[in-house]
Amino acid sequence: MSSKLHDPFKTSFDSLDEYADLISQVLKCPITIEDANHRLLAYSTHDERTDPARISTIIGRRVPEKVINQLWKEGTIPTLLKTKEPIRVKNMEEIGLSHRVAISIWKQDEVLGFIWALEIDQSLKEEDLALLKKAADAVKNKLLQLQTRKNKKEERFQEFFWKLLTGHLKDQEEILEHFHALQINPPATFAILVFQFKKNISSKEEQWISYLLQTNQRIKILLYTIDCNQLIVLVSTDTFQNPFSELEQFVQVFVEKMNERYGIKDIISVFSSIYEDYQLIGKAYEETQSVLAIKNKFPYETKHIYNYHKLGIYQFFDLLLEKRKVEPYENYSLKKLHEYDQKHNSHLVKTLEVYLNNDANINDAAKELNVHANTLTYRLKRIAEIGEINFKDPNQKMMLYLDLKLEKYKGI
Amino acid sequence: MSSKLHDPFKTSFDSLDEYADLISQVLKCPITIEDANHRLLAYSTHDERTDPARISTIIGRRVPEKVINQLWKEGTIPTLLKTKEPIRVKNMEEIGLSHRVAISIWKQDEVLGFIWALEIDQSLKEEDLALLKKAADAVKNKLLQLQTRKNKKEERFQEFFWKLLTGHLKDQEEILEHFHALQINPPATFAILVFQFKKNISSKEEQWISYLLQTNQRIKILLYTIDCNQLIVLVSTDTFQNPFSELEQFVQVFVEKMNERYGIKDIISVFSSIYEDYQLIGKAYEETQSVLAIKNKFPYETKHIYNYHKLGIYQFFDLLLEKRKVEPYENYSLKKLHEYDQKHNSHLVKTLEVYLNNDANINDAAKELNVHANTLTYRLKRIAEIGEINFKDPNQKMMLYLDLKLEKYKGI
DNA sequence: ATACATTTTGGGGATTTTCACAAATGATCA
DNA sequence: TGATCATTTGTGAAAATCCCCAAAATGTAT
Known part of the structure; x- marks a missing residue:
């Protein structure tokens, strides 16, 4: 058998399943055909040898997500999306995948689907791979038909969805x-x-x-x-x-x-x-x-x-921003702190914000600010003095938090 | 000298100061006349002996507040407001008050003011006190005049203030x-x-x-x-x-x-x-x-x-209450906690509120709730589970605080 | 009534946080 | 330039909080 061999797939079938069976017979191994989204389109039935991944795929009518994830991570799928050549996939027991060969089905520069050939007993030879490539080409038209049918359905979906929205x-x-x-x-x-x-x-x-x-x-x-x-x-x-x-x-x-x-x-x-x-x-x-x-x-x-x-609290922000724009309120503490920052080019306001963001946790806040915890303690003491803030009062803290966030976005 | 003596105060003067001097001359001691609010109305000048309290009173044209406070605490003023008899006030060095006698000036059942007589050298005798009582009666009319004049002024004050308001x-x-x-x-x-x-x-x-x-x-x-x-x-x-x-x-x-x-x-x-x-x-x-x-x-x-x-945050409450009334929002965590409270007649919501009121301080909150700190810890663990709350997230905590307060007053 | 789950309380050790103090660095102002 | 003040970082001890366990109390369902 050489690659110049007569193409055994130049026949027309009604269903993809018949194609799958034909390929299976030719290559003497179980065959699965998927669409571009790894949904099962067809699978051969003449051969009973299989692996857990294939069983799950057939049962669920789609390739299991963890298998897809693994094939992405390990590079098989990215390669399949780049080349029209058959790809050999090595054994991956952890996801129930035995040796197999995969090929993508192309229409111009778009992948329509994949064919999987399991190598249960023996490896596929060079000429088998050439045959697989021919099979992929033969299946293309059938897939195209399916796709256009799907597109029409898709349009009706779209229309309905927008009406709902x-x-x-x-x-x-x-x-x-x-x-x-x-x-x-x-x-x-x-x-x-x-x-x-x-x-x-x-x-x-x-x-x-x-x-x-x-x-x-x-x-x-x-x-x-x-x-x-x-x-x-x-x-x-x-x-x-x-x-x-x-x-x-x-x-x-x-x-x-x-x-x-x-x-x-x-x-x-x-x-x-x-x-x-x-x-x-x-x-x-x-x-x-x-x-x-x-x-x-x-x-x-x-x-x-x-x-x-x-x-x-962000539920309220539109409302609060509006209120703040209308009335001439100013947070006294923040004003004082801003003035101090301005004068001594310090970062008390920023410090306060990070501190409050971190739920008043000195260590976490110090870490985020990249300063020593004692530095933060010192700053907070100063902030409390300058802004006349009592950090034990939840109401005050909340108001500071709100006003800090609000003033950031007053301009919007 | 007896109480049947001719009344030396049955003369008419233009100013209260002249009365003060007259009384001072008759009783041979410094005299001060105050209105009902302890404002200085007049004082005798012929006698130079005096005490620090009287000096301050004259300088400030009113009795110093600490003196008034002391006289209230110690009972002099309450008594003066009850009786028309002269009252002897003992030495109170700490506020610069030496021995003196006081009497209130009455118009029917209302006190118009007070006369103070300092006992610098010698104590006043019984007949002096009787004279003082007569003096108080004589001064009454002068005070009444002042008061009606003041009332008229008062009315103009009122009118002006309301116009401003x-x-x-x-x-x-x-x-x-x-x-x-x-x-x-x-x-x-x-x-x-x-x-x-x-x-x-x-x-x-x-x-x-x-x-x-x-x-x-x-x-x-x-x-x-x-x-x-x-x-x-x-x-x-x-x-x-x-x-x-x-x-x-x-x-x-x-x-x-x-x-x-x-x-x-x-x-x-x-x-x-x-x-x-x-x-x-x-x-x-x-x-x-x-x-x-x-x-x-x-x-x-x-x-x-x-x-x-x-x-x-209470600045915002009108706004927020309004918003909450309009939209069908419900705080998921609070709802769950209320349901739990209902079912097990527990007090998780109340516990949460006290905890948040106390700025997430376990000890303070436990004290307020009259439970062991470990009990509160346990409850908070349950609250976090049931309400799916992360107490490290300031936003969540704030929202809980707000919704707790809001739901209390949704009915208003 | 009994078994079971939930809640409360307590003890005590590990871990964190707080606090006071000191030294070093940086900034400011005459 | 030196003196002073503000800021940063480090150290170590005291205080507080956290965490785990277990016993007791209480509530609940069969």
Whole structure:
């Protein structure tokens, strides 16, 4: 057998499964075909030899997330996304993966999916790899068909989602019908997630996002769409024990992966409260937007805050900023401290802020300020004197904290 | 000489000073005449023997405050206010007071003033005391004249003050003219003080108030008036180093004395910021009223707060209460804790509040709660679990504090 | 009534924090 | 330039807080 051999895949089948079986027969090993998001498209059945990773993939109709993660870390997937050649993947027992060969399926410069060939008994030879490459080419058209069909469905998703977000669908019955028409199981409880990117999201990035959302197995994504620099997602929270911490973990992982895998940094993410009533999707969306607005104003302070409930005092900041702009109030202590800083070019205000940020913990604050704890103690003594502050009075401390944050953003 | 003796005081003089000299000549000792507020009205000059207390009184044209305080504590003044008989006052070196006899001057059941007779060389005899009583009676009419003249002046004061408080006088020049017409030296800086009594202020209480204000030497009272249950005072703050702490001390002392001397409790006192512009007296007044409104809502929390600047977060409470009424927000942690309290009839919310009131100090809070410190530690651990609270996060703590206070007063 | 979970209290040691003092450095002003 | 004041850092002892354990008390459910 040479690479000039007659192409055994130049036949047309109705389903991808038949392709999988054919490839399996030719190469004499189990075959799996996935789309670009590692969803299972087809798998060969004639061969019963397999490995745990493949079993999980077939059972869950998608590649398990930890396998994907491992393949990213270890470099297989990045390579597959770069080359059209078959890639040999070594044994990775810890995730139940035995020896195998993978190849990506290309349409021009875009990856449509992957074929996996397990090397259970013997390794594939050079000519087998050439055959695999031919198989990948043959499968391409079938995948393209699937994709266009998917795109059309996608458009209907988009339309529906925007109607929900903008509150155009007022009737519960109607909404449920739409869900069913799109074959989405309507969730009992849901939330809106929004990821705000630095710049408008390009179509390349859109693909990456899509990939990340599809391959995640942490959370059930119902709908998602992109609006300028925002990725808006509707997720089901039905299966969660602690919905908020689960959502928090998810957004953190998402942001982390966008950075690790694609080098996209500074994504600001938020999510809404948990709702049951589909008519309130618009409200949930508004909620995310108001949280985003505050996070944009106070990025440092709200770094670890993702939803309205956790905003804490920042919930009030719009209101308070307004009040402060209107009335001629001035915080006496802060004024004094600013004057002192000005005169002696010291950093008492900054010191105070870090101290309060750190919950009045001298050690932590000193660490953040890179000074000796005694230095901070001394400064605080001075701050208390100059600003006439009693650090034992929670009311005073709170007011200082609020006014510190408020004066930072009075200009906005 | 007997008590049936011809009355030597049955003559009429133009000024009180002449009376003082006459009495001095008859009794052969220095004489001082004061009004009901211990302001010097007249003093004899023919006799040069005197004591430090009398010197200070004459120099300052009023009895020194510490002397008045001592005479109250030791019982002289209370007795003088009860009896028409002469009272012998023993030597009190610590305040520079040598032996003397005092008598009050009465018009029906009201005390108009006092006559003091110093016993420098020899004690007054029984017949001298009888003479003194006659003298007191003779002086009465002169004092009455003074008083009615004062009352008329008082009325003009009142009218002017109310015009200032209600902002009816807009012209700086005009205001200054009024001040001068009333022989008040216009202060460079001033503040408004308001004392809110439990009940409407009776005319009896009005006299006590007047007495306390007049005899105080801590602060310069420019004008005062009474409105239902409020005493409103305009004071000069020109001579103060730390105006706020001086004002604070003054109001505390005032409230204390109203209680000690007259048994009037639960006076709520506030004062405005320091102003320079007389046109802003109305604003200062409004400020006191808004602080009073908040102190009425949060009496416990604002017990030690007297002015707007010190209100701290309570400045915002009207605004925040409004916001909370409008939107359907609920503090998740507090909700959980309330539910727990309900179910297990425990006191986690109360515990949390006391803990936060005490600036997260375990010992202080435990003391206030009358439980062992370890008990509080345990409860806090439970509170953190149940309410999903991180006590190291100042934002969370602040929000809890705010919501705790807010929910207490949502009904108002 | 009994078993079980929760809460309260206490002891005592480890760990931190606080405090006072001293030395060194930096800034300021005549 | 020296004298003075403000600031920073270090040290070590005293005080306080934290933490773990266990016993007792209380409440709860079967």
